[in-house]
Amino acid sequence: MTLDLETREQLVATIRRFVDERLLPAEAEVAESDSIPDLIVEEMKELGLFGLSIPEEFGGLGLTMSEEAALIFEIGRAAPAFRSLFATNVGIGSQGLVIDGTPEQKAQYLPRIASGELIGSFALTEPDVGSDAGSVRTTALRDGDSYILNGTKRYITNAPLAGLFTVMARTDPAQKGAQGVSAFAVEAGLPGLSTGRPEKKMGQQGAHVCDVIFENCRVPASALIGGVEGMGFKTAMKVLDKGRLHIAAACVGLAERIMDDMMDYAVTRKQFGKPIADFQMLQVMFADSRAEAYAARAMVEDAARRRDAGESVATLASCAKMFASEMVGRVADRNVQVHGGAGYIREYRAEQLFRDARLFRIYEGTTQIQQGIIARTMAAEARARLGL
CATH class of the missing domain: 1.20.140.10 (Butyryl-CoA Dehydrogenase, subunit A, domain 3)
Structure with missing residues (x-):
């Protein structure tokens, strides 16, 4: 839903004050500690930042792209780690579900992503797969009413904190290229899913990335986003x-x-x-x-x-x-x-x-x-x- 001009200006002004009064003064602490204070995280949740792009029916703000950009212009003035914490919920960690998820998947996950209860993470990159995203090697092989995932994802933003991973995996090993890749909504904590140690990075301290490892990780068939194989890419x-x-x-x-x-x-x-x-x-x-x-x-x-x-x-x-x-x-x-x-x-x-x-x-x-x-x-x- 498009906001009226007055509401939009009020929202932008609120975010500008939050950046000036809360985020900018905390930058040095975040850079030194490599962690965003819990109180600031809670304030970000209260402002609705984790659900900017998620439809209102699922508890988000349902902003248009223009409205989202107006807010990100303001948030972007602070150290990038602050935006990074909620950006996966707003973007690649949720939009696959918003666009192609089944009604059940949307109802199960989007409200919790919008509130910040769940941190979403997008698991595509692999040790030998970066820009050539169609060469995904992680496999997801059907086994009855489940899929068995095996492979390693690398440099995955927010993975140490994530409660839900959008995972790109090859469901048809015989199909080369992007056509054999499917997308899965995989909950953290499943047996066979583990994360590596957080990487030490050049910059953006406070934003965490690490490997995500699947070792015979069994996920229900209902985790296949959209319920259709080969649509992940x-x-x-x-x-x-x-x-x-x-x-x-x-x-x-x-x-x-x-x-x-x-x-x-x-x-x-x-x-x-x-x-x-x-x-x-x-x-x-x-x-x-x-x-x-x-x-x-x-x-x-x-x-x-x-x-x-x-x-x-x-x-x-x-x-x-x-x-x-x-x-x-x-x-x-x-x-x-x-x-x-x-x-x-x-x-x-x-x-x-x-x-x-x-x-x-x-x-x-x-x-x-x-x-x-x-x-x-x-x-x-x-x-x-x-x-x-």
Whole structure:
């Protein structure tokens, strides 16, 4: 349901206050402890952040893509670990069920995902499977009224906390490529399902990833999302445009926050008798950052509106994700440079945000994957125009 303008503005303002008053002051603690305080997690649940995209009938806010992006612009201003905690519930950890789940699966899981009672996690990547997602090796073989899962998933976001895994597994070993892959809703705690130790990462401390291991893990046949084999990869593809726009919005929010930090430092730091903000060579970096962040915001907003209107936006989502994730990396790098020696010191946060920003160019499809998608679409359009 689309919110009226006043309600939307009130919701955005509420999230902005939450970011300013609760999240930003907690960033250093989260980075140091690699953990988000329980009280903040509860406050995030109360605000409905875990159910932004889940339909109202299942306890979520049921936001449109445009509305979700408006909130993620705000949440994105804080260290990415905060958003990461609920992002899988909003995106790839729930949307497979929202789009293709059976009525029973939706009723069983979506209310608990929306409330934050269940943390959803999306298990696709494997030790030898990353960008080539159609090469999944984890197997799910039918055995009576169950499936037996075997395999290892790697770098799975929120896996240490997850109560429900959306697992991509090959149900037809004879079928090569994506056609033999199915999606399962697998509850944590089942015999044969275990998680590895949380990885130590370059950045985004407080957001946890680890391996998920299946060793003769028996799941009921009712766990097959949609009740149809061979649809898992198609289900995953359906949610990617939404996830990529969400990531792009987060990149915009982080870039805008970094620019605030950069300018606050530049107008107060003096060299040669005047603020460094007055030096023309630095002004080039300020202007480039502002223009690029504005362009990325406009891309997200345009693609989100088009998606809400029912248009296919797969290519536009790839454009937005590619541009925004590369953009925030450049802005974060400029921020370190503007801070000079202070930019390399943890106290100033510039180095932490530089490391945090780096991951955006990798997950939900690397920059190179987005470039391939965009280029193939352009070639197909050209052939269609020429009748080839």
